[in-house]
Amino acid sequence: MADGSLVPAVKTTCPYCGVGCGVSGVVAQARSLAVSGDVAHPANEGRLCSKGSTLGATVGLEGRLLSPMIGEREVGWSEAAGLVARRFSQTIARYGPDSVAFYVSGQLLTEDYYVANKLMKGFIGSGNIDTNSRLCMASAVAAHKQAFGADLAPGCYEDLDLADLVVFSGHNAAWTHPVLFRRMEAQRARGQKHVAIDPRRTDTAEVADLHLALAPQMDVRLWNGLLADLIGRGAIDRSFIAEHVNGFASVEAELAQADQSPAAVAADCGLDLADLQTFFQMFADTPKTVSLFSMGANQSAQGVAKGLAILNAHLATGRIGKPGACPFSITGQPNAMGGRETGGMANTLAGHMDFAPDDVARVARFWGAPKTSPKPGLKAVDMFEAVHDGRIKAIWVMATNPAVSMPDAGRVREALAKCPFVVVSDCMADTDTMAFAHVKLPALAWGEKDGTVTNSERRISRQRALFPAPGQAKADWRIIAEVADAMGFGDAFSWARPASVFREWTRLTAFENLSRTLNLSGLVGLSQADYDELAPVQWPVGADRLGTPRLFTDGRFQTPDGRANMMPVASKGPATACDPAFPLSLNTGRIRDQWHTMTRTGLAADLWRHAPEPFVEIHPEDAAAVGVTEGVLTRVQTVRGEAVAIARLTDRQRRGGIFMPIHWTKAYAPSGRSNTLIAPSVDATSGQPEFKHTPAWVRAYRETWKGFLIDRRGFAQPEGADLIWRRIPQTACTLHEFAGRGDEDEREALRRWIGEPLGELLSYGDPATGARREAWISGDRLERVLFVATGGALPPREWLVDLFEQNVPPAARATLLFGRPPGPVIDRGPTVCACLKVGTRTIDDAVRGGAASVEAIGATTGAGTNCGSCRPEIARRIAALNMLKETQDAA
Structure with a gap:
């Protein structure tokens, strides 16, 4: 304040995921806002993820609708x-x-x-x-209602602290609920074990004790197999079932309709038999088990069956209403x-x-x-x-x-x-x-x-x-x-x-x-x-206003007879089978630092650094079969439509499957929208759509020219051509990447898009090849940079983007059109830690300098010390560099 008095903090709640983190906000002039985690809020105890930490960058009035x-x-x-x-x-x-x-x-x-x-x-x-x-969430709602008599989530976050085993079923908590993941990560020091059930080796799966890379839509088969195994071991709670559960006999009868041997279940689920048996043993041996299920389970044409199969395993073992033991549906929205x-x-x-x-x-x-x-x-x-x-x-x-x-x-x-x-x-x-x-x-x-x-x-x-x-x-x-x-x-x-x-x-x-x-x-x-x-x-909240942390502690449910219902469910596999025309299974979901359709997070430049463009993850062997290489523009097609995204080749993606994020919109990358590809198949009971399996194929886009435009102002969308473009907000400018097939309409659209020059123009062009490099400078400020190429690589964007945050030094003018600084190039690499802007090169240097753990990297660089959502990626880089060093030493 102008008179030096303190501005009181306002306690509020984060508007992103279902963790419901408490936020403390301090307002200054001109809608400036400093945010921190509310240490008194029991959901997060002061922690915030990368999205919550950048809320202060999203409260301006840019782009707001302010009048009817x-x-x-x-x-x-x-x-x-x-x-x-x-x-x-x-x-x-x-x-x-x-x-x-x-x-x-x-x-x-x-x-x-x-x-x-x-x-x-x-x-x-x-x-x-x-x-x-x-x-x-609709499938979880329907499963709760069938099993418990109402849409009742029985657990609480304290259960995540007390559990000895946490099963993540279709839940990449490290990215989607990072504050809760940090909470569970802290419990691993005392021996808490993690199992991740996911077709992708996500960051959650990467650091889990066991990863089950499930074949598409085999969740019910897996959980039914688990329940059959528990029954065979005598690891169910027959006393709890007799006193508190209906339907066990019907579920047993359903299980008898299929071969429930571990070998048969493993074969159907595409899993290693030893891994499956390890999971069954861990579940049987661990009374304090929490099963977290989220979008990977719910977003399915058999999402209700998946939820019920998880609830059945907990009801049969009495792992509900007890500290550290419950099935736990994690909501996606605030x-x-x-x-x-x-x-x-x-x-x-x-x-x-x-x-x-x-x-x-x-x-x-x-x-x-x-x-x-x-x-x-x-x-x-x-x-x-x-x-x-x-x-x-x-x-x-x-x-x-x-x-x-x-x-x-x-x-x-x-x-x-x-x-x-x-x-x-x-x-x-x-x-x-x-x-x-x-x-x-x-x-x-x-x-x-x-x-x-x-x-x-x-x-x-x-x-x-x-x-x-x-x-x-x-x-x-x-x-x-x-x-x-x-x-x-x-x-x-x-x-x-x-x-x-x-x-x-x-x-x-x-x-x-x-x-x-x-x-x-x-x-x-x-x-x-x-x-x-x-x-x-x-809730529920009685007269004492103390609330109720945990439901069903007395074994009573909201059904007419007070007993829970176990419901028989059968595994049906994917609603739509892949065929030779569409041999791959498209899975869609969230990325770490963006939220839904980026209406809010798109305003925070720091949140673009980790994943700046729409991408498609594909296994290297699947990519090689169709001529797709790392970093190329790639067409993804289903019977519903086509998208174009950057190829990311990774063995973390199961063979036969591909993954695309859901976030991009017409304002940021109209060709990168994934949900135009998704068929409207829904669960018959819940009406929840199937987002996790759509038959698809991929091919290289094979552009004939490409370029980038960096401008201090935001740009309207280019119109009038099939130009593939992506808009990437930066701190002091906006980066646009674009590519085309050589159509003159595309080039004309680019000319209209750019408009008239601003200030002094520096330019280079090669009419024979169509290459073009231009920079506009007004005084000492860089206003706009344009690079167009028909072959070869374009220069890195980082240095040019940084120039928009400072005056352009005379020495830099001479090298502007080369796209590199006059001195040594400082390459921070792709961002790993969005909170503190730490890139891969900085982390790799720290590893080579002797930092051998995630904690040591944090002490050296700061990476992973704020929200922690980057910690699995840091661990992965440490392991990769150590393996490389061992290989080199052996050679």
């Missing part, structure tokens, strides 16, 4: 809300309530979710509200759990109630909404198909980007383009989905929101505002309430502040509640001051 828009016209809130209300009301009057839909997001706060659900299901009278959590609680999914009502007549009547009484929908609505994939075929004629998308994130994303874009009325409320002005909006509504972003979220261990935490609302942006719950008011429902949506919404929500959880575990009765009637100061607490 109708078409391209700025309007006031009254006009915008009035139009949305009128069009929705007219559509409902003409075609019925099921002709409209909401598609919402785990980025919403619980208060937002509750209000959206109340409007659609209670007052519009349709079940057509679904959430992007359908894409990540408030996926809050959405599940409030009925954000199309097949549930708020408060963990379903569409049974008694539940519908109860919710209708509480809301005073006699038109409450009596039936479920359309799940996400079916919802957008209904938009495409015209059954849904008005849709409101809130805080998510389905034009990128949905499977068969090209068809989703077609659906939005055809829809008569599309409303999008978001904080950003230019997302792939926003391009289809007839009405754009400016919502608050993280740092401006005020409300609650629920993390993976059922812990409710506060998100608190650090900044005032910018422009005309409003909270999502308030936007929905204003539209509801304009539709004539104002009396039921007349809250003054988020605390009022929260109080109503807690009252609903307690209303006529004789048996539902989700009960927030201890939080009913919170004063505004109590809400403001609400400490993190796990």
Whole structure:
């Protein structure tokens, strides 16, 4: 502060993954924000990952939507809300309530979710509200409901500390939940063992005690085989089963339908028999076992069966409701759990109630909404198909980007383009989905929101505002309430502040509640001051407000007879088999330092350093068979579409499989979008799409020219040609990589894209080859650099990018067009540690200098000492260099 006084820190919650880390933010002038981990928050105890650590770089107003828009016209809130209300009301009057839909997001706060659900299901009278959590958590929800009677995650993070064995089933925790992974990593010193079940040798698998590189969609076969082995060993808890579990005999009968011998299971799963037997022995011998399952298990056409197979193993052994022992579904988004609680999914009502007549009547009484929908609505994939075929004629998308994130994303874009009325409320002005909006509504972003979220261990935490609302942006719950008011429902949506919404929500959880575990009765009637100061607490919450860390400790479940249900499940293999035309299995997922469609993380330059471009991982033998080499542009094709990405050859990828990240959008790399390739196959029960197995093939792209453009300003997208391009934000500029096939339209598009020169021009060109090198300098500042080549390598970009952060020295001008500095080249190599900007060369030098452990590398370079998500990669580099040294010494 100008007078030297201290600025108080604001305690809030991170907006990224389901860990729900506490964040401490200190605001300075001009929306500057310093963030650190909240040491008092029990979810993270002060740790933050690379994404959370860079939150301060994402709170500027660049690219924000700050006014309501109708078409391209700025309007006031009254006009915008009035139009949305009128069009929705007219559509409902003409075609019925099921002709409209909401598609919402785990980025919403619980208060937002509750209000959206109340409007659609209670007052519009349709079940057509679904959430992007359908894409990540729906199968776990369905498995929980079948086994436990409700969507109840039994474990808590303390179980990860107490477990002696942790099984990661389709969960690359080192990248997706690094704060939890560090927590478990610390327990390995006392002997905690890790098993990773994943077709890829991820960073989690790399450092595990055992990696089972499972064949595609063989999870059920593996877990059924484990259960059969446990039964054969006498390693199940027959007393627990007799007292607390139904269905064991049916599961035994199902297991008898197939050869469950370890040899048969290993053959079907594509595993080494000795490795499989080691896993079976470890599980049998370790009462304190936690099985973490996430996207790799859920995102499947048999995701519910996978979840049930995991739950069966824990129920049969009594490893549930006990310290250090539970099946644990880890959520992907910050408030996926809050959405599940409030009925954000199309097949549930708020408060963990379903569409049974008694539940519908109860919710209708509480809301005073006699038109409450009596039936479920359309799940996400079916919802957008209904938009495409015209059954849904008005849709409101809130805080998510389905034009990128949905499977068969090209068809989703077609659906939005055809829809008569599309409303999008978001904080950003230019997302792939926003391009289809007839009405754009400016919502608050993280740092401006005020409300609650629920993390993976059922812990409710506060998100608190650090900044005032910018422009005309409003909270999502308030936007929905204003539209509801304009539709004539104002009396039921007349809250003054988020605390009022929260109080109503807690009252609903307690209303006529004789048996539902989700009960927030201890939080009913919170004063505004109590809400403001609400400490993190796990539901259910009783009168003492202490919360409940662990469920089912008494062996009682939320079923009519209080017993859990073991459900027989059969292994079915992939929903779509590969064939000679598409011989590879495409698996998609997240990378370490980006989040979803990069709406927020794309603003933080440091988060681009580890994986700056879309890529496809492929085993070297598969690559050699089709002429693909390391680093070349590569076409990936399925029956749904084609993408182009950089090839990364690695034996960490199982033969026959390839992997692509999900994050890239039209704004960053339109040719690198992976979800246009994914077929909309879904689990029949949960409606969750299959993202982990799509038949595909790869070929080299074989560009005839390529180049890069570095500019101090951001650039609009090049139009008018099939130019392959990628935009990579840097600290003081933007790097664009591009390539083409030699079409003159491509070159003309490049000329239009670049526009007029800026300042003094330095140039070199070779008309015979088409090579071109140009640099624009204004005073001592470098404004733009362009390199185009038709053959050979382009120079490294790092030095040129660094020049944008400083004045250009005279000596550098003479070598600008060579693309290298006048003195020695300092090559830091690809970034390993995003937090502290430590590259591979620095780490390799430290290893050669005698640093023989991850801890020693941290002491020498700082790498791995902040969030720790890079620690497996550091360990891998140490091992590789040591092996190289041993080979050289032996020679």
